[in-house]
Amino acid sequence: MDRDPVSRLIVISNRVAAPKPDGEGGAQGGLAVALSAALREYRGLWFGWSGNRIDEFTGKIDFQRHDGVTSATIDLEEQDVEEYYNGYANRTLWPLFHYRIDLAEYVRSFGAGYERVNERFADTVTPLIDPDDLVWIHDYHLIPLGAQLRQRGLRNRMGFFLHIPWPPARLLTSLPAHEHLVLSLLAYDVIGFHTKEWLESFQNYVERELGGHCEPDGTIHVGERSVHAAAYPIGIDYKEFREAAESEAAQEAFERLRKSADGRGTIIGVDRLDYSKGLEERFLGYRRFLEDHEDWQGEVFLLQIAPPSRGEVHTYEKIRESLDELSGRINGEFAAVDWVPIRYVNQGYGREDLAGFYRASQIALVTPLRDGMNLVAKEYVAAQDPEDPGVLILSRFAGAALQLTDALLVNPYSKEEISDAIKQALDMPREERIRRWRSMNEVVKQEDVVWWRRNFVAALQGEATQDERAAG
Incomplete structure (x- = not known):
């Protein structure tokens, strides 16, 4: 007591x-x-x-x-x-x-x-x-x-x-x-x-x-x-986040993303614009996936939300320029008239919107090069539909990897591991997705x-x- x-x-x-x-x-x-x-x-x-x-x-x-x-x-x-x-x-x-x-x-x-x-x-x-x-x-x-x-x-x-x-x-x-x-x-x-x-x-x-x-x-x-x-x-504040995920605003965000996806699978990343988050490595890993699995081109897209961080520090200006160039190059190489592989967004969203986006996404890519914890991984788990949950791909160098052991753990420096994990997540049977999600959700709920x-x-x-x- x-x-x-x-x-x-x-x-x-x-x-x-x-x-x-x-x-x-x-x-x-x-x-x-x-x-x-x-x-x-x-x-x-x-x-x-x-x-x-x-x-x-x-x-x-x-x-x-x-x-x-x-x-x-x-x-x-x-x-x-x-x-x-x-x-x-x-x-x-x-x-x-x-x-x-x-x-x-x-x-x-x-x-x-x-x-x-x-x-x-x-x-x-x-x-x-x-x-x-x-x-x-x-x-x-x-x-x-x-x-x-x-x-x-x-x-x-x-x-x-x-x-x-x-x-x-x-x-x-x-x-x-x-x-x-x-x-x-x-x-x-x-x-x-x-x-x-x-x-x-x-x-x-x-x-x-x-x-x-x-x-x-x-x-x-x-x-x-x-x-x-x-x-x-x-x-995370599990109870509050679950309530946010069930809110009207979250449902509207869910519908907006699902409608814009037009039946395609959504891979989501949400990170501050920071070199520790491994965004360039993530884009290159996703590019390798598109190269390795041509049959998935046009069937999935990566939504990367990356609000600016510490804009006055020169290092962050450089990473923004690099990501602008890299996302443009990947889109130019793989896009079709009715599909772009990366939706790269430099703005932040409120918790209800993010909860809706998380639930609408089949995969979350949380692949920092080094992270004290990473609460996005836990928020993604908490936002999922228990009957049809998505798959979390998580860097083994994030603190959260020690708790969320049923995520697909990857080395974020390896393009091949990221590519393989995306394919494994897309092919994962519903029963396995539910089993992995239940295990992680229990941790997120209890260790809140x-x-x-x-x-x-x-x-x-x-x-x-x-x-x-x-x-x-």
Whole structure:
């Protein structure tokens, strides 16, 4: 039995998506949905950057209240955004943590801006935190924030959750001042990762580079400091997503896509426009499928939804240009007057529309080169018709692959594996599709966002998690 929380929950993340009143729609990312749900369950405050820029940092806080949850946001200077967000977060840490050391940029001013903004977060949020509050800090933008809060006298229980992979030690050591960054994590009481693989990479770094010791129960000792580190795989809000899939808007989206498909099979991909998502490799794998199976030309198409991401970072401009060229080349090579093989869409859609598109699609291609979790895979499973479900093709390098073992797992770097998986999915008997879907759906349903947040918050409160109670 879950006891009522006695402490307020303070969530701190780079950006804030204020929880919306019941019945108010709109698109939110997986993390935003998860944290909104957590803040509804545990009364609290969500603090972060507004996304706005000002000429000079003032520390002025904009408070808003929705559905019992208060959000508090600050504006940042242009230089802050360029060095902290576009720079260190997205041109240094993001590529490095996704194993793309070739794309990582090590610029001293980026690191200075990163530290400065974390200090500004700490200065501004400290007065808002009561002594008995639980503090939950999120993601790679704010790794040093816990240490900054400790320096300002906070003794609260604090947890940090990383929503992207943790790279192997041999890659992380290429980062200037990597020890300083990792040592700052020791200020937290609990550190969470999506998968055991990312956890083990962190433990390996601690033992190899810091001379630390890792206990079987997840306790990590470095000098006199001890922290608890564990894997907490994030889920989706299953109940809410199923309701979205049954909504009138989802049904309209379903009908719209099915009508436009004109009897053809639909393969869907939904990803931010990001090099970690393996979109170029996916297009090339689909091209190989069209080459290998000429009888399927004109019978299926790939709908790739890829809203822009981090448009100010040059790397993302390049990938957009590359995908524009690649999709155009494939369409030019294979298209007929009444069929184009790729529908490539650079805009986002709300949850109800996506749920309808997922259900209308016979196959989902979720093939990131490296991904902390990937909630699109779980949303696709949750959206399916139990009597006639589609097939999930999933990269074995996504965190979700460790839970969704009945997906067709592929190496996203292999055009042949992607091609073979598409053919296997198209030929798969209905009975096998149902069997695979039921197994995955049970995981998505049971290990949902409520399970995730309750396990992490239990650890933050110093309690045994649900899994630990069951094992004990």
